[in-house]
Amino acid sequence: MKAYSREVSVALTLGGLLLGLAIFAPSFYQAQPLLSLAAREAPTLVAACGMALVILCRQIDISIGAQFSVCSVCAGLLAGAHWPIPLVLSASITIGASLGALNGSLVAGLGLPSIVVTLATMVTWREGLRWLRQGIWVDLPEGFQWFGLRQSAGQWTIIILALTVLVLLALFMKHLAAGRFIYAVGSDAEAARLAGIRPRRITFAVFVFAGALVGLAAMMNVAQSPQVDPNSGTGLELKTIAAVVVGGVAISGGRGNLWGVFAGLLLLACLGPALTHLHVQAYWEKAIQGSVILLAVVADGGHRRNQGSP
Helix, strand or coil: CHHHHHHHHHHHHHHHHHHHHHHHCHHHCCHHHHHHHHHHHHHHHHHHHHHHHHHHCCCCCCCHHHHHHHHHHHHHHHHHCCCCHHHHHHHHHHHHHHHHHHHHHHHHHCCCCHHHHHHHHHHHHHHHHHHHHCCCCEECCCCCHHHHCCHHHHHHHHHHHHHHHHHHHHHHHHHCHHHHHHHHHHHCHHHHHHCCCCHHHHHHHHHHHHHHHHHHHHHHHHCCCCEECCCCCCCHHHHHHHHHHHCCCCCCCCCCCHHHHHHHHHHHHHHHHHHHHCCCCCCHHHHHHHHHHHHHHHHHHHHHHHCCCC
């Protein structure tokens, strides 16, 4: 139980919030608004899974918001060129993986700090996209939205896809050797190397895989609108990092799981609508979110001190 105390506390906090809403704001539980909220947050969940893998490997990627925007615009342009939906999806994932591979090459190959590398690539991709599009949105062809399905069916498809990614990755991290290698590298890269693991190869693979997940998330987001916003990924990096940290993944790497990330994202995603239904001023949302994140960081620091970590 000790190993999962953070995840349990987040789940209990979420349960308390939902119970309070059931008592004081039952109007929160309306099927269509909740379905729309879940579909809107589904791409963030997929991107947050990628961010969790990076942080578990003791790295950081603050360029995923820019990657998300690039993949979204590329997917929109390809859809506008009448590419079939499966090819657009494959292209978006490939572009995301390629952007992640560039980050991984600089971090793992040259040994550069990930915070510096991803800051540079974030600015490069974001400003390049701004120059290319000049703020002009990309129009999608008729029939592309919701993957060509009805809205409710499309929303359920996006939600189920995100949950499938979550479950598969959680099983991957728990049961496969590659998942344990990520934990080992994040805990102590030198000890992992002495045990026969190649930390640089693992780090590179994590950045590539996280980029591929961002490409998938971008496609899931593009399918929800008739147009693509070139700035659609703005703030995504902060949102995913917040979900990961609140969900119990140690910012120092090597500890945490994806179920906690899921609970953390649900908690943060429900705060805004909850405050609206409770008739609380909107400006409190960011303050409360910031407080939750700060408490999570403080709790992580307390855990590290108790474990004798530096």
